[in-house]
Amino acid sequence: MTRPCKQPRFINLITDGLRIALLAGADCFICPNPRPLTVGASYPGINQWRVLLGAAGPEPTSQACDDILRLRLMDTHRSPSHSPIPKLTERPRVLLISSPLFTLMEEEPYLEIYLDRCMNQDELASTSSHLFSPIVPYDSYLHTSSNQETIASPLEPSKEPSTDLSSVDLSFLPDELNQENTEQTLTEGKPGVEGNHEIQGAPSRVQSLNEKDSGGICTDDFSLSNSGLNPLSDGNSTLPSPENSSSGFFPLTSMTPLMPVTPVSEGSGIVPQLQNIVSTVNLACKLDLKKIALQAKNAEYNPKRFAAVIMRIREPRTTALIFSSGKMVCTGAKSEELSRLAARKFARVVQKLGFPARFLDFKIQNMVGSCDMRFPIRLESLALTHQQFSSYEPELFPGLIYRMVKPRIVLLIFVSGKVVLTGAKERSEIYEAFENIYPILKGFKKA
Amino acid sequence: MSGGGRSRCPDCGCAELVEDSHYAQSQLVCAECGCVVSEGLLTTTFADEGNLREVTYSRSTGENERVSRSQQRGLRRVRDLCRVLQLPSTFEETAVSYYQRAYQHPGLHAARLQKKEVLVGCCVLVTCRQHNWPLTMGTICTLLYANLELFSGTYLQIVKVLGLDVPALSLADLVKTYCSSFKLFQPSPSVSVSFVEDKEKMVSRTLQLVELASESWLVTGRHPVPVITAAAYLAWRSLQPGSRLTCSLSRFCKLAGVDLPHPAYLRVQELLAILLRMAGQLAWLRILNLDKQTVVKHIGDLLQHRCILLRQAFRDGAEEEEGEEQPQEEGEEAGSSTLEVLEKKRPASSPPPLLPPCMLRPPKRPCPTPADPSITGDEDISDSEIEQYLRTPREIKDFQRAQASRQAVPGAPAPS
Numbered sequence: 001m002t003r004p005c006k007q008p009r010f011i012n013l014i015t016d017g018l019r020i021a022l023l024a025g026a027d028c029f030i031c032p033n034p035r036p037l038t039v040g041a042s043y044p045g046i047n048q049w050r051v052l053l054g055a056a057g058p059e060p061t062s063q064a065c066d067d068i069l070r071l072r073l074m075d076t077h078r079s080p081s082h083s084p085i086p087k088l089t090e091r092p093r094v095l096l097i098s099s100p101l102f103t104l105m106e107e108e109p110y111l112e113i114y115l116d117r118c119m120n121q122d123e124l125a126s127t128s129s130h131l132f133s134p135i136v137p138y139d140s141y142l143h144t145s146s147n148q149e150t151i152a153s154p155l156e157p158s159k160e161p162s163t164d165l166s167s168v169d170l171s172f173l174p175d176e177l178n179q180e181n182t183e184q185t186l187t188e189g190k191p192g193v194e195g196n197h198e199i200q201g202a203p204s205r206v207q208s209l210n211e212k213d214s215g216g217i218c219t220d221d222f223s224l225s226n227s228g229l230n231p232l233s234d235g236n237s238t239l240p241s242p243e244n245s246s247s248g249f250f251p252l253t254s255m256t257p258l259m260p261v262t263p264v265s266e267g268s269g270i271v272p273q274l275q276n277i278v279s280t281v282n283l284a285c286k287l288d289l290k291k292i293a294l295q296a297k298n299a300e301y302n303p304k305r306f307a308a309v310i311m312r313i314r315e316p317r318t319t320a321l322i323f324s325s326g327k328m329v330c331t332g333a334k335s336e337e338l339s340r341l342a343a344r345k346f347a348r349v350v351q352k353l354g355f356p357a358r359f360l361d362f363k364i365q366n367m368v369g370s371c372d373m374r375f376p377i378r379l380e381s382l383a384l385t386h387q388q389f390s391s392y393e394p395e396l397f398p399g400l401i402y403r404m405v406k407p408r409i410v411l412l413i414f415v416s417g418k419v420v421l422t423g424a425k426e427r428s429e430i431y432e433a434f435e436n437i438y439p440i441l442k443g444f445k446k447a
Numbered sequence: 448m449s450g451g452g453r454s455r456c457p458d459c460g461c462a463e464l465v466e467d468s469h470y471a472q473s474q475l476v477c478a479e480c481g482c483v484v485s486e487g488l489l490t491t492t493f494a495d496e497g498n499l500r501e502v503t504y505s506r507s508t509g510e511n512e513r514v515s516r517s518q519q520r521g522l523r524r525v526r527d528l529c530r531v532l533q534l535p536s537t538f539e540e541t542a543v544s545y546y547q548r549a550y551q552h553p554g555l556h557a558a559r560l561q562k563k564e565v566l567v568g569c570c571v572l573v574t575c576r577q578h579n580w581p582l583t584m585g586t587i588c589t590l591l592y593a594n595l596e597l598f599s600g601t602y603l604q605i606v607k608v609l610g611l612d613v614p615a616l617s618l619a620d621l622v623k624t625y626c627s628s629f630k631l632f633q634p635s636p637s638v639s640v641s642f643v644e645d646k647e648k649m650v651s652r653t654l655q656l657v658e659l660a661s662e663s664w665l666v667t668g669r670h671p672v673p674v675i676t677a678a679a680y681l682a683w684r685s686l687q688p689g690s691r692l693t694c695s696l697s698r699f700c701k702l703a704g705v706d707l708p709h710p711a712y713l714r715v716q717e718l719l720a721i722l723l724r725m726a727g728q729l730a731w732l733r734i735l736n737l738d739k740q741t742v743v744k745h746i747g748d749l750l751q752h753r754c755i756l757l758r759q760a761f762r763d764g765a766e767e768e769e770g771e772e773q774p775q776e777e778g779e780e781a782g783s784s785t786l787e788v789l790e791k792k793r794p795a796s797s798p799p800p801l802l803p804p805c806m807l808r809p810p811k812r813p814c815p816t817p818a819d820p821s822i823t824g825d826e827d828i829s830d831s832e833i834e835q836y837l838r839t840p841r842e843i844k845d846f847q848r849a850q851a852s853r854q855a856v857p858g859a860p861a862p863s
Contacts, residue, residue: 338824345828352837379668387612395616414805
């Protein structure tokens, strides 16, 4: 069955991360469901397929995520010549990245930015060709000839994302959708399919999948960050067909600030929440702690007990230890940005008290996150099998202390399934540590 | 001042050596012939050996001179502790070697004396654990008069520093030793005949109860001793329910001569709840409408079939979840909210899940909402917001006045 090959036009809309991945030698396949700017890549040699995407906003990201997952799961049109494909036993992990591009440009439409970059950069051609050479999965759709076209005509896709979305969206889907997905029991094909595409069954399946996403999978297995990326379930109970959703995000001109994309554990749908951030900053001036304690309402200073002023502010709710050398420790914030904002507020208070305070070397020293597995864990067995990493002393502490080597994070694992992760300098370390521990703990789920 | 072994007088061969002092110099004198066997500071080990007095190796080689006095004291305490606990001699050597290794580390070398005392206990504990000798930290802390916090800190530090592989406390052995320490196996003035129990039966039944507890999530994450106390109490009561049913937990502990750990009350209640559920599965017990007191009579029967009963009485939490998900996925319409899917809709008749008690209780606080991700950290800070934290000059004067007046009052602590 021939399918219109429209996807390649979106190839040039690649995120930085993906480009790096490609340069690193990743194989790629193009997501057939062209929420624009979504491309999937896999790293050869690693036993997991990671899908990188960048998208124009939270909704399309989640949609794209869903679709990529579905499609990745039904990986039937790989050509046999492709080198070892790991058999998909579990859900692939989805790593969402946001290109720095997104955060910078809030006013301009994304596509224009991309177009500028595409046109300006010569290496795009090289990476694209690099991109296409190992591509196997959707051979039937990708023709080398069309690649050249797409590079040459970057403007084309920008103008017609939404309309073509509907057309190319589902045409790509294989017929063998059902076979691969045992856990997603598909409902019957739903009406409301766009007219242009050729395969009738596929779109309905996608729609049903999308619906199911809203009902089941998207939320159970793979809810993206709670605040930002809202799965389609909230919006429409009827199927958000690609058309509707695309029209939803289509006005790339009116940009919602991009939510920071968060990685998702395979099939767990759990994202560790940051509970506390400890950061330090240098105010670069000697401080008179007695004067600060006298003139500031929110400060306490007891030199006999501790040689620093303890200052608190209400918004964001944080506490700072201010030392006479000018160094300050800020604790209690729930995110990196809030910590920075709080530290700046403290510095401003010190400034207003008459000291020439500056804001140097702001550094996050520690991040603490927590999450809930929702199933009980046999700590004794875990301590036995992972003896070299775990320390479980019920006489001292009810939780198991797991010292992960890479990344260097300490996890406190409790019998109720709650996990506390600490010792991270970066948010990604916490997520990575959780991704590492999740399969281990799942193994202890049943007694 | 006497040396390693008791020896005989080289002249007359008499074994009675008396320590006496001659002008403040201590001497070892034979009681029979008066021969001076050794003098305090003026004899050497060589001279001692010449006088056919045996000198211990540690004193002759001068190895103790190389070791600092506090380390010597620590090593001696390690040996003493091993002897007090009646450990085999091999344990002593291992513990001593651990102490020596630990002492080399800068963190422990320069630690306070208090910590070095506790270090002694840690080394002995590690040795016992490695040989599966059931020794609890509580025991060592009481022997050393140390507080558990310092002990735990030192213990974790030494395990990390020495890179030791310490196996977990073996519960079965602990049950045996703990139960053996009960004073219920012989009649005595305090223990009447009806309270005396056969040790073997009691130990085996306690073991079975502890196994049941560990299967039903009552042991994970909890201190082991209260569980064992609770299990022993129920086992003892069930072996002769007629006379013992009315005996309370505190009375039982007094009879047995052991301390009553506070969590034991809760463990007893939890164990009884599990047993009641299991009893509900046996037809002839269901009709009896058992409660927490009467179920004790049937503990023997319940324990005999505990595996099956436990499985029947509680469904596995995880299985139920998966089973529910599938029919819901098939039947549910697309519009179902996330909450409905995740909610466990149980029919009234199905058994409750077998979960640790902390999961069965409802959560105390609602989960906090995550931070608003739209904050960049570089927002503008309004002056008014900062002003609210500063005192006006008037307030400063008032505050200073108040501080001064408070300091004027004698004995008042300086306000911060």
